[in-house]
Amino acid sequence: MPGPAAGAIDAGTGAGHHRQGGAGMSNVISLFASTGKTRVQANPTRPNDTYPVRVLEMGAPTTFEDGRTGKWIWLGNWKHTAQVIQYDPWEKEGYQGDALVPQACYAVGFALSSDPLQPSKPLVLRQAMPIDADTQGAHLIPRNWAINPADLIRLVQVIDSITHPGLNAFANAVLADPAVAYPYVRIGASQIYHHNVPGGLLSHSLDVVDMALGLRVHRNPTERDLLVIGGLFHDLAKVRVYSSEGHYTDTGRTAHHDTLTPELVAPNLWMLDDNLADMVRHLLYRGNKQQQYPNSLLREALIHADALSAAKDGERQAFADRPHWHHQAKDPQDRRWMRWVSDQSV
Numbered sequence: 001m002p003g004p005a006a007g008a009i010d011a012g013t014g015a016g017h018h019r020q021g022g023a024g025m026s027n028v029i030s031l032f033a034s035t036g037k038t039r040v041q042a043n044p045t046r047p048n049d050t051y052p053v054r055v056l057e058m059g060a061p062t063t064f065e066d067g068r069t070g071k072w073i074w075l076g077n078w079k080h081t082a083q084v085i086q087y088d089p090w091e092k093e094g095y096q097g098d099a100l101v102p103q104a105c106y107a108v109g110f111a112l113s114s115d116p117l118q119p120s121k122p123l124v125l126r127q128a129m130p131i132d133a134d135t136q137g138a139h140l141i142p143r144n145w146a147i148n149p150a151d152l153i154r155l156v157q158v159i160d161s162i163t164h165p166g167l168n169a170f171a172n173a174v175l176a177d178p179a180v181a182y183p184y185v186r187i188g189a190s191q192i193y194h195h196n197v198p199g200g201l202l203s204h205s206l207d208v209v210d211m212a213l214g215l216r217v218h219r220n221p222t223e224r225d226l227l228v229i230g231g232l233f234h235d236l237a238k239v240r241v242y243s244s245e246g247h248y249t250d251t252g253r254t255a256h257h258d259t260l261t262p263e264l265v266a267p268n269l270w271m272l273d274d275n276l277a278d279m280v281r282h283l284l285y286r287g288n289k290q291q292q293y294p295n296s297l298l299r300e301a302l303i304h305a306d307a308l309s310a311a312k313d314g315e316r317q318a319f320a321d322r323p324h325w326h327h328q329a330k331d332p333q334d335r336r337w338m339r340w341v342s343d344q345s346v
Contacts, residue, residue, distance in 0.1 A: 052131050054140045054178075055098045061088075064122075066107065073125065075102060076142030078156045084123040097178060099133035099140055102140045135169065137176030146185040154206055155185075157334030158232065162225045166272045170280070171229060173268040174236070180264065182238040192334065194310035201239075204309055205232050211305035217297040223317075226276075230283035230302045237261040259287065315339065 059072035070087040073094070084104055086094075094100070104123040134138055138159045146152035158177075162168040175181045188200035209231030216226040237260035261284050269277045283299055316335045322329050327341040 051077050051079065052099055052101050052136045052140055054133070055094055055096050055100070056081065056141060056142055056144075058086075060092070060095055064107075076144060078139055078141050078143055078152050081142055081144050082123065084125045084206060086125045093220060094128065095186050099131050099136065099176075101131055103127040125242040133176040134173040135176075135183065137172035139172075141175060141181045141185060145182055145225065146202070148185075148203065151199065151202045152185055155202060155232075158206065158209055158228060162228055164222050164225045164276075167225045167229055167274060170231065170265075170268050170271045173271060174233065176264055180236070180239055183242075186234070187242045188246060189235060189238065193281075194313040195205065196242075201235060204313070207309040207312070208232075208234060208302065208305045212301045215301045215305065217301045222276075222296060226279055226298055227285060227301060229280060230298065231305065233261065233284055234264060234274065234302055235261075235263050236284075236304060240264070 002025070004265065005171065028190050053075040054287070055073060056076045057074040059074075061069060061071055063069050064085060064087075070085055070088050070090075072083055073086050074081065074083050076082070085107060099252045103126050106121045107124045108121070138156045141152060141155075143149050143152060146298050159168065159171045161164075162171060175184070183201075184200060185202050188196045189204040194200075194204065209228055212227045212231050215222065218227055240260055262281060264279065265284060269280065270279065279296075279298075282294070282296065283302060314331045314335065319329050319339065322334060325341055328336060
């Protein structure tokens with residue numbers, strides 16, 4: 001993926017091409033604007049009006065309705081996906097997976113669309129500023145990757161709440177790798193135990209964050225952020241252990257996920273000072289069950305939050321198909337659960 005760019009990439013405006021926009025930026029629109037209400041926002045005035053996107057797919061060269069040549073490209077982030085035109089010539093060829101900040105304008109020479117859910121004319125990519133994906137990892141996860149888009153929105157919000165600059169950068173860098181982010185928002189947390197449905201890993205991870213913070217053992221903002229990191233990534237290596245169909249991968253048949261998580265986060269630990277890096281290792285490494293290393297309140301909170309999240313989902317499975325007045329049931333693993341039932345509900 002490209003690193004930070006010195007300048008924007010502009011669409012060509014060769015002889016015979018329809019030039020968009022006139023003077024200034026009057027017809028340029030900002031893709032994926034922060035309003036959350038529409039796909040585009042006219043005349044952006046602040047840099048943060050535009051979110052970065054990832055190139056999801058690049059179509060084959062084609063000739064468009066207006067006679068110009070180019071290709072369709074598909075862009076996406078945590079809020080939206082969109083299909084836009086990239087006209088020839090283009091100063092620098094892009095690639096699937098690239099991260100960029102786009103600007104676009106409406107095409108001319110096209111018939112009006114009759115679809116009320118689409119812009120009246122196609123969008124044309126006018127500028128694309130390449131960015132370092134590591135700095136915006138969570139924001140670059142496309143909405144259509146997630147099994148539960150609401151959980152993806154929550155994930156971005158949770159990471160944005162991390163106030164420590166190093167830990168925030170670390171979390172985004174971990175999720176900047178599509179090989180990690182894609183399965184993270186799609187696979188289950190287990191095969192037959194808790195959260196064993198597509199999207200269950202992300203749901204469970206967010207649940208652990210909420211429960212760990214709810215225990216209120218953190219004494220300062222940095223400890224709070226460490227709990228967030230621990231909750232989000234305590235099962236991260238399950239992206240290597242389980243396939244999208246919920247089966248064990250070759251790696252999963254070779255090693256336990258607890259021993260693999262440090263391997264996944266290690267390339268990004270350089271972003272943290274030595275003390276913070278050691279705390280992250282301490283919270284995420286659970287492969288050695290012997291008590292030869294120190295414990296901590298944060299680690300204990302995460303262990304209990306993990307167990308509580310699993311128990312909550314186990315109870316949910318047990319009573320999922322039972323009438324509301326039943327107070328005992330078994331989950332799919334044949335464990336018996338009971339709950340309090342009001343006399344008035346019988």
